[in-house]
Amino acid sequence: MKALSVSKVRRFVQKTGASPVYRQVADLLERDIQQGSSRSERAALPSENELAAEFKVSRVTVRQALDELHRKGLIYREKGRGSYARSQHIGGVTGFGSFTSEVENAGSKPTSRVVNFVKVSSLPDGMKRHLANLPPNNRSYHCLARVRCADSRPVAYEETYLDTETYPGLERADVENGSLYAAMLRIWGYQPAWADAAIEPSVADEAIAKHLGIKVGAPVVVAWRVTSSEQDEVLEYVRSVYRGDGFALTVRRLKIS
Structure with missing residues (x-):
């Protein structure tokens, strides 16, 4: 394990400035993370006491700054051991295929949280x-x-549109956990093959x-996608919104594995 490389120059915060002190500390630490984090070896942040001494602020302020970084997904914590910087760049994601597979192939752990599951009468404008050759509006x-x-x-925030005739009986429990593509194959026998x-x-x-x-x-970055099977059956329409910091999209037509 390595320690996060921090600036050797003393960083002062403006305690009477417009920005809260904890946010100034968080911004400076975020810069260090972006400049010094490593995918191959996790980087440990200095302790709360060390950071408080460096910035000449209280531990409460440091803890607020770390809470902000944790909320943004820039650090993670291990009880009794401290805080660690997360890798900030994920490459090799196309925006075309299975998010689960592509993130795993990039060396990270994918997870998803369902925030809504509703029936709608049309696709987004x-x-x-x-996208061309969309179905009529009566679906x-x-x-x-x-x-x-x-x-x-x-x-990423992702909305997947699944035709109710193609997926009869689909319920939230079917897609709550795990890969949607795995559920497509397991329940309905559909195998995603191509995407535009x-x-x-x-x-x-x-x-x-x-x-x-x-x-x-x-x-x-917004990706509008239609996914089809080898038989050219449309299996899904997708709107994916990727955060623009530290996330690379590779654009090409490809076969989905």
Whole structure:
């Protein structure tokens, strides 16, 4: 294990400034994490006492700063051992295939949290703008909304639209845990094979910012995707919103494994 490399220059905070002191400390530590974190070897942050002495603030302020970094998914804690920086860059994710498989292949642990599961009568307008050969408007869909995480850090908000005729009897419990693609194969015998997507830059609105732990107006990347089987059956329509910091998307048409 290595220690996080921190600036050798004393960093002063402005205790009478417009920004709260804890946020100034959090911002400085975030800069250190971005400059010095490592995927191959976790980086330990200095102790609360050490950080309090460095910034000449109280431990309460340091703890508030660490809470902020934890909320943003930049650090994790081990009871009795301290705080550690998370890897901030995940590469090799296309935005086309299985999020679970791609994050695992990138060396991280994928998890998902279902935030909504409702029936809707149409696809989003953005889907109609970016993707061709969409179905007529008289279809209904299960809309599965999830926050996708890598190493417990939220990196994407995703809405998956599943045709109710293609997935009869679909319930939230079927997709609450594990890979949606695994459920497709296990329950209905569908095997995703191909995907086409349109990708565009955007900014986070209030809802996206809350889901991803970022600021309103922060840059995001939106991927509009349609996934089909080898027989060219449409299996899903997807809107994925990726946070713009430290997350790389590779864009190409590919075979889904």
